[in-house]
Amino acid sequence: MRTLVIADIHGNFPALEAVLATPEAAACQRIISLGDQVNFGPQPREVMARLTALNAIMLRGNHEERLLQVNAPEYAGYNWVLQRWTHRQLTGVPLDHPIDYAEGRKLFTHGTPGEPFHLIETHEVPAQLEQLPAGVTHLFSGHNHFPWLVEHRGRTACNPGSLGMLEDGTGGSAPFVVMEEEGDRINLTRHKIPYDTAALKRAFITTGCAAAAPQMARIVLHTMLTGEYQATLKMVRFIASLGDLGNEAVWQKADALYPWRERLSTAEYWKNLEEELL
Ligand SMILES: [Fe+2]
Incomplete structure:
Protein backbone atom coordinates (compact mmCIF):
# COMPACT_ATOMS: atom_id res chain seq x y z
CA MET A 1 0.00 0.00 0.00
CA TYR A 195 3.39 25.25 -7.40
CA ASP A 196 1.45 28.17 -8.90
CA THR A 197 2.51 31.16 -6.80
CA ALA A 198 0.49 33.62 -8.91
CA ALA A 199 -2.67 31.70 -7.94
CA LEU A 200 -1.60 31.89 -4.31
CA LYS A 201 -0.99 35.66 -4.44
CA ARG A 202 -4.33 36.18 -6.17
CA ALA A 203 -6.13 34.12 -3.52
CA PHE A 204 -4.78 36.33 -0.73
CA ILE A 205 -6.54 39.26 -2.40
CA THR A 206 -9.74 37.72 -3.80
CA THR A 207 -10.70 35.86 -0.62
CA GLY A 208 -10.40 38.98 1.54
CA CYS A 209 -7.60 37.42 3.62
CA ALA A 210 -5.15 40.28 2.91
CA ALA A 211 -7.78 42.92 3.66
CA ALA A 212 -8.71 41.26 6.96
CA ALA A 213 -5.14 40.98 8.29
CA PRO A 214 -2.81 42.99 6.03
CA GLN A 215 0.51 42.80 7.92
CA MET A 216 0.17 39.18 9.03
CA ALA A 217 -1.04 38.03 5.60
CA ARG A 218 1.93 39.82 4.01
CA ILE A 219 4.52 38.04 6.16
CA VAL A 220 2.76 34.69 5.57
CA LEU A 221 2.87 35.25 1.79
CA HIS A 222 6.51 36.35 2.11
CA THR A 223 7.32 33.07 3.87
CA MET A 224 5.46 31.01 1.28
CA LEU A 225 7.28 32.77 -1.58
CA THR A 226 10.79 32.75 -0.05
CA GLY A 227 10.85 29.83 2.40
CA GLU A 228 12.49 32.14 4.92
CA TYR A 229 12.79 30.24 8.20
CA GLN A 230 10.59 31.60 10.99
CA ALA A 231 9.93 34.90 9.21
CA THR A 232 6.52 35.12 10.91
CA LEU A 233 8.06 34.69 14.34
CA LYS A 234 10.73 37.32 13.58
CA MET A 235 8.08 39.86 12.55
CA VAL A 236 5.94 39.18 15.59
CA ARG A 237 8.98 39.58 17.87
CA PHE A 238 9.81 42.90 16.19
CA ILE A 239 6.27 44.19 16.73
CA ALA A 240 6.28 42.96 20.35
CA SER A 241 9.51 44.94 20.91
CA LEU A 242 7.54 48.12 20.11
CA GLY A 243 4.51 47.51 22.30
CA ASP A 244 1.35 45.48 22.85
CA LEU A 245 0.77 42.86 20.11
CA GLY A 246 -2.98 43.14 20.65
CA ASN A 247 -3.00 46.84 19.70
CA GLU A 248 -3.51 47.65 15.99
CA ALA A 249 -1.71 51.02 16.35
CA VAL A 250 1.49 49.20 17.41
CA TRP A 251 1.28 47.08 14.21
CA GLN A 252 0.88 50.26 12.13
CA LYS A 253 3.95 51.77 13.80
CA ALA A 254 5.94 48.55 13.24
CA ASP A 255 4.85 48.42 9.59
CA ALA A 256 6.56 51.74 8.91
CA LEU A 257 9.80 50.55 10.55
CA TYR A 258 9.95 46.87 9.55
CA PRO A 259 12.69 46.05 7.00
CA TRP A 260 10.31 44.66 4.37
CA ARG A 261 12.10 43.25 1.33
CA GLU A 262 9.87 45.35 -0.91
CA ARG A 263 10.48 48.81 0.46
CA LEU A 264 6.76 49.58 0.57
CA SER A 265 4.18 50.06 3.27
CA THR A 266 1.84 47.10 3.59
CA ALA A 267 -1.05 49.10 2.12
CA GLU A 268 1.10 49.90 -0.96
CA TYR A 269 2.30 46.29 -1.20
CA TRP A 270 -1.24 44.85 -1.48
CA LYS A 271 -2.38 47.66 -3.80
CA ASN A 272 0.53 46.96 -6.17
CA LEU A 273 -0.13 43.23 -6.09
CA GLU A 274 -3.79 43.78 -6.83
CA GLU A 275 -2.97 45.95 -9.84
CA GLU A 276 -0.44 43.39 -11.09
CA LEU A 277 -2.69 40.34 -10.77
CA LEU A 278 -6.33 41.29 -11.14
FE1 LIG B 1 2.33 24.60 11.19
Missing part, protein backbone atom coordinates in the same frame (compact mmCIF):
# COMPACT_ATOMS: atom_id res chain seq x y z
CA ARG A 2 1.11 3.52 -0.76
CA THR A 3 0.26 6.48 1.51
CA LEU A 4 0.72 10.15 0.79
CA VAL A 5 2.02 11.77 4.00
CA ILE A 6 1.70 15.55 4.17
CA ALA A 7 1.85 18.22 6.88
CA ASP A 8 1.17 21.89 7.60
CA ILE A 9 -0.79 22.84 4.48
CA HIS A 10 -1.83 26.08 6.23
CA GLY A 11 -4.62 26.95 3.81
CA ASN A 12 -2.32 27.00 0.76
CA PHE A 13 -4.67 25.44 -1.80
CA PRO A 14 -2.51 25.88 -4.96
CA ALA A 15 0.32 24.00 -3.20
CA LEU A 16 -2.06 21.18 -2.19
CA GLU A 17 -3.50 20.95 -5.71
CA ALA A 18 0.01 20.74 -7.21
CA VAL A 19 0.97 17.87 -4.90
CA LEU A 20 -2.26 15.96 -5.57
CA ALA A 21 -1.69 16.32 -9.33
CA THR A 22 1.69 14.54 -9.24
CA PRO A 23 1.89 10.91 -10.47
CA GLU A 24 3.48 9.98 -7.12
CA ALA A 25 0.45 11.24 -5.19
CA ALA A 26 -1.99 9.78 -7.70
CA ALA A 27 -0.43 6.35 -7.12
CA CYS A 28 -1.26 6.54 -3.37
CA GLN A 29 -4.29 4.74 -1.96
CA ARG A 30 -4.74 7.11 0.96
CA ILE A 31 -3.65 10.42 2.49
CA ILE A 32 -2.51 11.16 6.03
CA SER A 33 -2.28 14.87 6.90
CA LEU A 34 -0.34 15.62 10.09
CA GLY A 35 -2.24 18.72 11.24
CA ASP A 36 -2.27 22.49 10.60
CA GLN A 37 -4.37 21.93 7.53
CA VAL A 38 -5.59 25.50 7.96
CA ASN A 39 -4.73 28.99 9.23
CA PHE A 40 -2.26 31.50 7.77
CA GLY A 41 -3.10 30.79 4.11
CA PRO A 42 -6.05 32.24 2.18
CA GLN A 43 -8.07 29.12 1.25
CA PRO A 44 -8.79 27.09 4.39
CA ARG A 45 -12.26 26.08 3.23
CA GLU A 46 -11.03 24.77 -0.13
CA VAL A 47 -8.25 22.78 1.56
CA MET A 48 -10.68 21.16 4.01
CA ALA A 49 -13.22 20.38 1.28
CA ARG A 50 -10.57 18.71 -0.89
CA LEU A 51 -9.10 16.62 1.95
CA THR A 52 -12.56 15.62 3.15
CA ALA A 53 -13.63 14.59 -0.37
CA LEU A 54 -10.50 12.41 -0.58
CA ASN A 55 -11.25 10.77 2.82
CA ALA A 56 -7.89 11.93 4.13
CA ILE A 57 -6.96 10.97 7.67
CA MET A 58 -6.46 14.39 9.30
CA LEU A 59 -4.80 15.14 12.62
CA ARG A 60 -5.27 18.14 14.89
CA GLY A 61 -2.38 20.61 14.81
CA ASN A 62 -1.80 23.54 17.12
CA HIS A 63 -3.64 25.79 14.63
CA GLU A 64 -6.80 23.62 14.71
CA GLU A 65 -6.47 23.56 18.51
CA ARG A 66 -6.41 27.38 18.59
CA LEU A 67 -9.32 27.65 16.17
CA LEU A 68 -11.36 25.36 18.41
CA GLN A 69 -10.82 27.94 21.18
CA VAL A 70 -11.04 31.05 19.00
CA ASN A 71 -13.43 32.83 21.37
CA ALA A 72 -11.10 32.53 24.37
CA PRO A 73 -10.07 35.97 25.77
CA GLU A 74 -6.38 35.43 24.86
CA TYR A 75 -7.29 35.40 21.15
CA ALA A 76 -9.14 38.74 21.17
CA GLY A 77 -6.18 41.02 20.22
CA TYR A 78 -5.20 42.40 16.81
CA ASN A 79 -2.41 39.79 16.60
CA TRP A 80 -5.10 37.08 16.20
CA VAL A 81 -7.12 38.85 13.48
CA LEU A 82 -6.01 36.38 10.77
CA GLN A 83 -6.99 33.46 12.97
CA ARG A 84 -10.46 34.97 13.49
CA TRP A 85 -10.80 35.49 9.72
CA THR A 86 -9.86 31.82 9.13
CA HIS A 87 -12.40 30.74 11.73
CA ARG A 88 -15.14 32.63 9.89
CA GLN A 89 -14.26 30.82 6.64
CA LEU A 90 -14.65 27.45 8.34
CA THR A 91 -18.19 27.72 9.68
CA GLY A 92 -19.61 24.21 9.93
CA VAL A 93 -16.29 22.49 9.13
CA PRO A 94 -15.20 20.01 11.82
CA LEU A 95 -11.69 20.69 13.18
CA ASP A 96 -11.65 18.38 16.21
CA HIS A 97 -9.56 15.67 14.60
CA PRO A 98 -7.54 13.26 16.76
CA ILE A 99 -4.18 14.47 18.05
CA ASP A 100 -2.38 11.19 17.32
CA TYR A 101 -2.99 8.28 14.98
CA ALA A 102 -1.33 4.95 15.75
CA GLU A 103 -1.17 2.14 13.25
CA GLY A 104 0.94 -0.95 13.98
CA ARG A 105 4.53 0.20 14.50
CA LYS A 106 3.81 3.64 13.04
CA LEU A 107 2.78 6.71 15.01
CA PHE A 108 1.51 9.89 13.37
CA THR A 109 1.26 13.19 15.22
CA HIS A 110 1.64 16.96 14.75
CA GLY A 111 4.29 18.09 17.26
CA THR A 112 5.14 15.29 19.68
CA PRO A 113 2.74 12.50 20.70
CA GLY A 114 -0.15 14.05 22.65
CA GLU A 115 1.32 17.59 22.33
CA PRO A 116 0.42 19.46 19.13
CA PHE A 117 2.10 22.66 20.41
CA HIS A 118 5.43 21.02 21.29
CA LEU A 119 8.04 22.03 18.72
CA ILE A 120 10.89 19.62 18.03
CA GLU A 121 14.13 21.05 16.68
CA THR A 122 16.20 19.01 14.22
CA HIS A 123 18.90 18.18 16.78
CA GLU A 124 16.25 16.88 19.22
CA VAL A 125 14.88 14.24 16.83
CA PRO A 126 17.16 11.32 17.94
CA ALA A 127 16.24 11.92 21.61
CA GLN A 128 12.57 11.99 20.67
CA LEU A 129 12.93 8.63 18.91
CA GLU A 130 14.43 7.12 22.06
CA GLN A 131 11.32 8.16 24.03
CA LEU A 132 8.83 6.40 21.77
CA PRO A 133 6.68 3.63 23.24
CA ALA A 134 7.97 0.08 22.77
CA GLY A 135 6.94 -1.37 19.44
CA VAL A 136 6.87 1.97 17.61
CA THR A 137 9.60 2.18 14.96
CA HIS A 138 8.34 5.02 12.74
CA LEU A 139 7.32 8.48 13.93
CA PHE A 140 5.71 10.94 11.52
CA SER A 141 5.32 14.55 12.62
CA GLY A 142 5.03 18.10 11.32
CA HIS A 143 4.78 21.43 13.18
CA ASN A 144 8.41 22.41 12.54
CA HIS A 145 8.10 23.53 8.92
CA PHE A 146 11.61 22.27 8.14
CA PRO A 147 11.67 18.69 6.79
CA TRP A 148 13.74 15.76 8.06
CA LEU A 149 14.20 12.03 7.67
CA VAL A 150 16.30 10.70 10.54
CA GLU A 151 17.23 7.09 11.34
CA HIS A 152 18.47 6.38 14.83
CA ARG A 153 18.96 3.05 16.62
CA GLY A 154 16.54 1.15 14.40
CA ARG A 155 13.86 3.83 14.45
CA THR A 156 12.89 6.42 11.86
CA ALA A 157 11.53 9.96 12.27
CA CYS A 158 9.95 11.63 9.27
CA ASN A 159 8.76 15.22 8.95
CA PRO A 160 7.65 15.79 5.35
CA GLY A 161 8.06 19.56 5.82
CA SER A 162 5.29 22.11 5.55
CA LEU A 163 3.42 21.54 2.28
CA GLY A 164 2.01 25.06 2.23
CA MET A 165 4.57 27.08 4.19
CA LEU A 166 7.90 25.35 3.72
CA GLU A 167 10.72 27.04 5.63
CA ASP A 168 13.83 25.48 4.11
CA GLY A 169 14.92 28.53 2.09
CA THR A 170 13.20 27.48 -1.13
CA GLY A 171 10.08 29.47 -1.87
CA GLY A 172 7.08 28.40 -3.94
CA SER A 173 7.71 24.70 -3.44
CA ALA A 174 5.66 22.00 -1.75
CA PRO A 175 7.19 18.92 -0.09
CA PHE A 176 5.53 15.56 0.50
CA VAL A 177 6.43 11.98 1.40
CA VAL A 178 5.26 8.73 -0.12
CA MET A 179 5.24 5.77 2.23
CA GLU A 180 5.27 2.39 0.54
CA GLU A 181 4.53 -0.66 2.67
CA GLU A 182 5.09 -4.21 1.55
CA GLY A 183 4.98 -6.94 4.14
CA ASP A 184 7.28 -5.80 6.96
CA ARG A 185 9.07 -3.22 4.87
CA ILE A 186 8.35 0.52 5.13
CA ASN A 187 9.96 2.61 2.40
CA LEU A 188 9.84 6.42 2.52
CA THR A 189 10.58 8.72 -0.39
CA ARG A 190 10.72 12.50 -0.20
CA HIS A 191 9.55 14.81 -2.95
CA LYS A 192 9.38 18.56 -3.51
CA ILE A 193 7.61 20.27 -6.39
CA PRO A 194 6.93 23.86 -7.49
Whole structure:
Protein backbone atom coordinates (compact mmCIF):
# COMPACT_ATOMS: atom_id res chain seq x y z
CA MET A 1 0.00 0.00 0.00
CA ARG A 2 1.11 3.52 -0.76
CA THR A 3 0.26 6.48 1.51
CA LEU A 4 0.72 10.15 0.79
CA VAL A 5 2.02 11.77 4.00
CA ILE A 6 1.70 15.55 4.17
CA ALA A 7 1.85 18.22 6.88
CA ASP A 8 1.17 21.89 7.60
CA ILE A 9 -0.79 22.84 4.48
CA HIS A 10 -1.83 26.08 6.23
CA GLY A 11 -4.62 26.95 3.81
CA ASN A 12 -2.32 27.00 0.76
CA PHE A 13 -4.67 25.44 -1.80
CA PRO A 14 -2.51 25.88 -4.96
CA ALA A 15 0.32 24.00 -3.20
CA LEU A 16 -2.06 21.18 -2.19
CA GLU A 17 -3.50 20.95 -5.71
CA ALA A 18 0.01 20.74 -7.21
CA VAL A 19 0.97 17.87 -4.90
CA LEU A 20 -2.26 15.96 -5.57
CA ALA A 21 -1.69 16.32 -9.33
CA THR A 22 1.69 14.54 -9.24
CA PRO A 23 1.89 10.91 -10.47
CA GLU A 24 3.48 9.98 -7.12
CA ALA A 25 0.45 11.24 -5.19
CA ALA A 26 -1.99 9.78 -7.70
CA ALA A 27 -0.43 6.35 -7.12
CA CYS A 28 -1.26 6.54 -3.37
CA GLN A 29 -4.29 4.74 -1.96
CA ARG A 30 -4.74 7.11 0.96
CA ILE A 31 -3.65 10.42 2.49
CA ILE A 32 -2.51 11.16 6.03
CA SER A 33 -2.28 14.87 6.90
CA LEU A 34 -0.34 15.62 10.09
CA GLY A 35 -2.24 18.72 11.24
CA ASP A 36 -2.27 22.49 10.60
CA GLN A 37 -4.37 21.93 7.53
CA VAL A 38 -5.59 25.50 7.96
CA ASN A 39 -4.73 28.99 9.23
CA PHE A 40 -2.26 31.50 7.77
CA GLY A 41 -3.10 30.79 4.11
CA PRO A 42 -6.05 32.24 2.18
CA GLN A 43 -8.07 29.12 1.25
CA PRO A 44 -8.79 27.09 4.39
CA ARG A 45 -12.26 26.08 3.23
CA GLU A 46 -11.03 24.77 -0.13
CA VAL A 47 -8.25 22.78 1.56
CA MET A 48 -10.68 21.16 4.01
CA ALA A 49 -13.22 20.38 1.28
CA ARG A 50 -10.57 18.71 -0.89
CA LEU A 51 -9.10 16.62 1.95
CA THR A 52 -12.56 15.62 3.15
CA ALA A 53 -13.63 14.59 -0.37
CA LEU A 54 -10.50 12.41 -0.58
CA ASN A 55 -11.25 10.77 2.82
CA ALA A 56 -7.89 11.93 4.13
CA ILE A 57 -6.96 10.97 7.67
CA MET A 58 -6.46 14.39 9.30
CA LEU A 59 -4.80 15.14 12.62
CA ARG A 60 -5.27 18.14 14.89
CA GLY A 61 -2.38 20.61 14.81
CA ASN A 62 -1.80 23.54 17.12
CA HIS A 63 -3.64 25.79 14.63
CA GLU A 64 -6.80 23.62 14.71
CA GLU A 65 -6.47 23.56 18.51
CA ARG A 66 -6.41 27.38 18.59
CA LEU A 67 -9.32 27.65 16.17
CA LEU A 68 -11.36 25.36 18.41
CA GLN A 69 -10.82 27.94 21.18
CA VAL A 70 -11.04 31.05 19.00
CA ASN A 71 -13.43 32.83 21.37
CA ALA A 72 -11.10 32.53 24.37
CA PRO A 73 -10.07 35.97 25.77
CA GLU A 74 -6.38 35.43 24.86
CA TYR A 75 -7.29 35.40 21.15
CA ALA A 76 -9.14 38.74 21.17
CA GLY A 77 -6.18 41.02 20.22
CA TYR A 78 -5.20 42.40 16.81
CA ASN A 79 -2.41 39.79 16.60
CA TRP A 80 -5.10 37.08 16.20
CA VAL A 81 -7.12 38.85 13.48
CA LEU A 82 -6.01 36.38 10.77
CA GLN A 83 -6.99 33.46 12.97
CA ARG A 84 -10.46 34.97 13.49
CA TRP A 85 -10.80 35.49 9.72
CA THR A 86 -9.86 31.82 9.13
CA HIS A 87 -12.40 30.74 11.73
CA ARG A 88 -15.14 32.63 9.89
CA GLN A 89 -14.26 30.82 6.64
CA LEU A 90 -14.65 27.45 8.34
CA THR A 91 -18.19 27.72 9.68
CA GLY A 92 -19.61 24.21 9.93
CA VAL A 93 -16.29 22.49 9.13
CA PRO A 94 -15.20 20.01 11.82
CA LEU A 95 -11.69 20.69 13.18
CA ASP A 96 -11.65 18.38 16.21
CA HIS A 97 -9.56 15.67 14.60
CA PRO A 98 -7.54 13.26 16.76
CA ILE A 99 -4.18 14.47 18.05
CA ASP A 100 -2.38 11.19 17.32
CA TYR A 101 -2.99 8.28 14.98
CA ALA A 102 -1.33 4.95 15.75
CA GLU A 103 -1.17 2.14 13.25
CA GLY A 104 0.94 -0.95 13.98
CA ARG A 105 4.53 0.20 14.50
CA LYS A 106 3.81 3.64 13.04
CA LEU A 107 2.78 6.71 15.01
CA PHE A 108 1.51 9.89 13.37
CA THR A 109 1.26 13.19 15.22
CA HIS A 110 1.64 16.96 14.75
CA GLY A 111 4.29 18.09 17.26
CA THR A 112 5.14 15.29 19.68
CA PRO A 113 2.74 12.50 20.70
CA GLY A 114 -0.15 14.05 22.65
CA GLU A 115 1.32 17.59 22.33
CA PRO A 116 0.42 19.46 19.13
CA PHE A 117 2.10 22.66 20.41
CA HIS A 118 5.43 21.02 21.29
CA LEU A 119 8.04 22.03 18.72
CA ILE A 120 10.89 19.62 18.03
CA GLU A 121 14.13 21.05 16.68
CA THR A 122 16.20 19.01 14.22
CA HIS A 123 18.90 18.18 16.78
CA GLU A 124 16.25 16.88 19.22
CA VAL A 125 14.88 14.24 16.83
CA PRO A 126 17.16 11.32 17.94
CA ALA A 127 16.24 11.92 21.61
CA GLN A 128 12.57 11.99 20.67
CA LEU A 129 12.93 8.63 18.91
CA GLU A 130 14.43 7.12 22.06
CA GLN A 131 11.32 8.16 24.03
CA LEU A 132 8.83 6.40 21.77
CA PRO A 133 6.68 3.63 23.24
CA ALA A 134 7.97 0.08 22.77
CA GLY A 135 6.94 -1.37 19.44
CA VAL A 136 6.87 1.97 17.61
CA THR A 137 9.60 2.18 14.96
CA HIS A 138 8.34 5.02 12.74
CA LEU A 139 7.32 8.48 13.93
CA PHE A 140 5.71 10.94 11.52
CA SER A 141 5.32 14.55 12.62
CA GLY A 142 5.03 18.10 11.32
CA HIS A 143 4.78 21.43 13.18
CA ASN A 144 8.41 22.41 12.54
CA HIS A 145 8.10 23.53 8.92
CA PHE A 146 11.61 22.27 8.14
CA PRO A 147 11.67 18.69 6.79
CA TRP A 148 13.74 15.76 8.06
CA LEU A 149 14.20 12.03 7.67
CA VAL A 150 16.30 10.70 10.54
CA GLU A 151 17.23 7.09 11.34
CA HIS A 152 18.47 6.38 14.83
CA ARG A 153 18.96 3.05 16.62
CA GLY A 154 16.54 1.15 14.40
CA ARG A 155 13.86 3.83 14.45
CA THR A 156 12.89 6.42 11.86
CA ALA A 157 11.53 9.96 12.27
CA CYS A 158 9.95 11.63 9.27
CA ASN A 159 8.76 15.22 8.95
CA PRO A 160 7.65 15.79 5.35
CA GLY A 161 8.06 19.56 5.82
CA SER A 162 5.29 22.11 5.55
CA LEU A 163 3.42 21.54 2.28
CA GLY A 164 2.01 25.06 2.23
CA MET A 165 4.57 27.08 4.19
CA LEU A 166 7.90 25.35 3.72
CA GLU A 167 10.72 27.04 5.63
CA ASP A 168 13.83 25.48 4.11
CA GLY A 169 14.92 28.53 2.09
CA THR A 170 13.20 27.48 -1.13
CA GLY A 171 10.08 29.47 -1.87
CA GLY A 172 7.08 28.40 -3.94
CA SER A 173 7.71 24.70 -3.44
CA ALA A 174 5.66 22.00 -1.75
CA PRO A 175 7.19 18.92 -0.09
CA PHE A 176 5.53 15.56 0.50
CA VAL A 177 6.43 11.98 1.40
CA VAL A 178 5.26 8.73 -0.12
CA MET A 179 5.24 5.77 2.23
CA GLU A 180 5.27 2.39 0.54
CA GLU A 181 4.53 -0.66 2.67
CA GLU A 182 5.09 -4.21 1.55
CA GLY A 183 4.98 -6.94 4.14
CA ASP A 184 7.28 -5.80 6.96
CA ARG A 185 9.07 -3.22 4.87
CA ILE A 186 8.35 0.52 5.13
CA ASN A 187 9.96 2.61 2.40
CA LEU A 188 9.84 6.42 2.52
CA THR A 189 10.58 8.72 -0.39
CA ARG A 190 10.72 12.50 -0.20
CA HIS A 191 9.55 14.81 -2.95
CA LYS A 192 9.38 18.56 -3.51
CA ILE A 193 7.61 20.27 -6.39
CA PRO A 194 6.93 23.86 -7.49
CA TYR A 195 3.39 25.25 -7.40
CA ASP A 196 1.45 28.17 -8.90
CA THR A 197 2.51 31.16 -6.80
CA ALA A 198 0.49 33.62 -8.91
CA ALA A 199 -2.67 31.70 -7.94
CA LEU A 200 -1.60 31.89 -4.31
CA LYS A 201 -0.99 35.66 -4.44
CA ARG A 202 -4.33 36.18 -6.17
CA ALA A 203 -6.13 34.12 -3.52
CA PHE A 204 -4.78 36.33 -0.73
CA ILE A 205 -6.54 39.26 -2.40
CA THR A 206 -9.74 37.72 -3.80
CA THR A 207 -10.70 35.86 -0.62
CA GLY A 208 -10.40 38.98 1.54
CA CYS A 209 -7.60 37.42 3.62
CA ALA A 210 -5.15 40.28 2.91
CA ALA A 211 -7.78 42.92 3.66
CA ALA A 212 -8.71 41.26 6.96
CA ALA A 213 -5.14 40.98 8.29
CA PRO A 214 -2.81 42.99 6.03
CA GLN A 215 0.51 42.80 7.92
CA MET A 216 0.17 39.18 9.03
CA ALA A 217 -1.04 38.03 5.60
CA ARG A 218 1.93 39.82 4.01
CA ILE A 219 4.52 38.04 6.16
CA VAL A 220 2.76 34.69 5.57
CA LEU A 221 2.87 35.25 1.79
CA HIS A 222 6.51 36.35 2.11
CA THR A 223 7.32 33.07 3.87
CA MET A 224 5.46 31.01 1.28
CA LEU A 225 7.28 32.77 -1.58
CA THR A 226 10.79 32.75 -0.05
CA GLY A 227 10.85 29.83 2.40
CA GLU A 228 12.49 32.14 4.92
CA TYR A 229 12.79 30.24 8.20
CA GLN A 230 10.59 31.60 10.99
CA ALA A 231 9.93 34.90 9.21
CA THR A 232 6.52 35.12 10.91
CA LEU A 233 8.06 34.69 14.34
CA LYS A 234 10.73 37.32 13.58
CA MET A 235 8.08 39.86 12.55
CA VAL A 236 5.94 39.18 15.59
CA ARG A 237 8.98 39.58 17.87
CA PHE A 238 9.81 42.90 16.19
CA ILE A 239 6.27 44.19 16.73
CA ALA A 240 6.28 42.96 20.35
CA SER A 241 9.51 44.94 20.91
CA LEU A 242 7.54 48.12 20.11
CA GLY A 243 4.51 47.51 22.30
CA ASP A 244 1.35 45.48 22.85
CA LEU A 245 0.77 42.86 20.11
CA GLY A 246 -2.98 43.14 20.65
CA ASN A 247 -3.00 46.84 19.70
CA GLU A 248 -3.51 47.65 15.99
CA ALA A 249 -1.71 51.02 16.35
CA VAL A 250 1.49 49.20 17.41
CA TRP A 251 1.28 47.08 14.21
CA GLN A 252 0.88 50.26 12.13
CA LYS A 253 3.95 51.77 13.80
CA ALA A 254 5.94 48.55 13.24
CA ASP A 255 4.85 48.42 9.59
CA ALA A 256 6.56 51.74 8.91
CA LEU A 257 9.80 50.55 10.55
CA TYR A 258 9.95 46.87 9.55
CA PRO A 259 12.69 46.05 7.00
CA TRP A 260 10.31 44.66 4.37
CA ARG A 261 12.10 43.25 1.33
CA GLU A 262 9.87 45.35 -0.91
CA ARG A 263 10.48 48.81 0.46
CA LEU A 264 6.76 49.58 0.57
CA SER A 265 4.18 50.06 3.27
CA THR A 266 1.84 47.10 3.59
CA ALA A 267 -1.05 49.10 2.12
CA GLU A 268 1.10 49.90 -0.96
CA TYR A 269 2.30 46.29 -1.20
CA TRP A 270 -1.24 44.85 -1.48
CA LYS A 271 -2.38 47.66 -3.80
CA ASN A 272 0.53 46.96 -6.17
CA LEU A 273 -0.13 43.23 -6.09
CA GLU A 274 -3.79 43.78 -6.83
CA GLU A 275 -2.97 45.95 -9.84
CA GLU A 276 -0.44 43.39 -11.09
CA LEU A 277 -2.69 40.34 -10.77
CA LEU A 278 -6.33 41.29 -11.14
FE1 LIG B 1 2.33 24.60 11.19
